[in-house]
Amino acid sequence: MKSSSDQRHLTLGLMVHPDRPVLDSVQVIIRFAHRTGAAVIARECDAERVGPDVVTVPDEEFVDVVDGVISLGGDGTMLGAMRLVVGRRVPVLGVNHGHLGFLIEVAPSELEPALERMAEGRYTLEPHSCLEADDVTAFNDIVVTAAEPLSSLTLDLEVNGLRHGYYRGDAVIACTPTGSTAYNYAAGGPVISPSAPAFALTPVAPMSGISRPVILGKDDHVVLRNPSGDVPMLFSVDGTSADPLQPGAELSVRLRTDAVDIVRFDADTHLQRNRVKLSLLDLPLRPDQLVELIPQPLREQAERLRQTFPQDPR
Template identity: 85%
Template sequence: MNNSSGRPLLTLGLVVHPDRSVLDSVRVITRYARRVGAVVVAHGSDAERVGPEVVTVAPEEFAERVDVVISLGGDGTMLGAMRLVVGRDAPVLGVNHGHLGFLIEVSPSELEQALDRLTEGHYTLEPHSCLEAGDVTAFNDIVIASAEPLSSVTLDLEVNGLRHGYYRGDAVIACTPTGSTAYNYAAGGPVISPSAPAVALTPVAPMSGISRTVILGKDDHIVLRNPSQNVPLIFSVDGTPAHPLQPGADLSVRLRTDAVDIVRFDVGTHLQRNRVKLSLLDLPLRRDQLVELIPQPLREQAERLRQSQRPADWTR
């Protein structure tokens, strides 16, 4: 589809939260699209959730058409949007309709301004790596567990064709640097800088075998093998429904760098917000360090309020 000058129209693709109402943000986006002469598309399954002004298309057409993807939801919605455009020249802009939103910089109240900055080119692109395992892609993690509840998992580890021992415990997590602050962190694994092209393998409640996190590089070929002859395992990708890992089967995992770009308007603000969110997950910060996380204008406002509420003779 072209405009009157013959140039292709900008196509914005919407990926929306399955439950939360996002119509207010959809209206902001469709108003913006009318103003700049863009087209807004979404999956046909989301037709009732995005309203009549949004063109609905088949999933395979969606990935082919979009120039920018806008995710309206939380981190789960954002991860799903990122998986749709792996390896394509279509950055993802996240709008937080969820809870913590580690990946997401823009709130619904900031969306209109963010779209204007997008038009003006006042943004940067933040590349994200992913894990590829066969035909599945994970931006956070792949978690391998037993198919039977309350049962342990045994996995052999092979790296670059060499065997490196085995895991036995509740589960094994393979994660990207982005996913290192999720289940990996809860299981005692390290927080990895997004600038590090690395994969972390972390056992959950290890009973024997490898008991610590193993960090591997982007060029390492990782194989996690189910050594059993009769016990099936399962693995989940970014928390989505599980896939089977049959007895004797291998799960080959590789890190793909620069798989998707995320739109960033203010990297410093995003990092500051994430630092606050991480502090809520019990990172070891002192009280004075927590105070540093509060923006300076709010600190000054709080101090003025405290001074105004002191009794006139408080120094006596």
């Protein structure tokens, strides 16, 4: 997003959660836009959730005209916004109306000052890679599973045109550095630094064949092939079901680096908070260190409560 002198030419696009209330945040954004001369639009499918003050446009027009996207929801909404603008280098700002919010730095109470910081150019852009598999894009992961519940799959692996054996187990996860802290992490896979141009393949509950995670580079081309003659497999993209992987069909997977830029204000604090959420800290933190990870508005609220209800000295 541009500096304050360019704000009058900005068009901000809103992506909103399908059912969580976000109108308070929408109104904050509208006031900011009126004050700076920016325009605010949303997709036609979100018209009821953003209210009558926001102009709505068809999806294809939305992607073509936005200069920045503000995601109001959780990580799922954020991932949808990222997939929508992949390759356009349109900055995406996340506002957490969800739960954990690994991708999202800004709480709704922090939105107004965040917009002011953006207008002043006091932010950085954090590039994120994605996986491209045939006609789908994943910023977290692609997961292949058996079509029948409680059944195992057999999946052949090919890397850069060479056969590398097969997987047999519950599932196979292909994940980006961003997605390495999701299902991949729960399955015992490696956590990959966001700065690494790499992706991982992790088997879930392997029974035979390849039994350990593998990390691959940005130039590696992976093919996952269904060797069955009659049994389809299922696969999902960022947690959303995709078309089945039919018998004999293959999934061609590559890493695309620098696919989307996410707006960051304090990348170090955001990383520390995510470490706490994942319980990845090597050493316990002192109370004063934990306090530093709490968003400022919550710290102020806690201090007001402490002053209002002082502890009983007994």
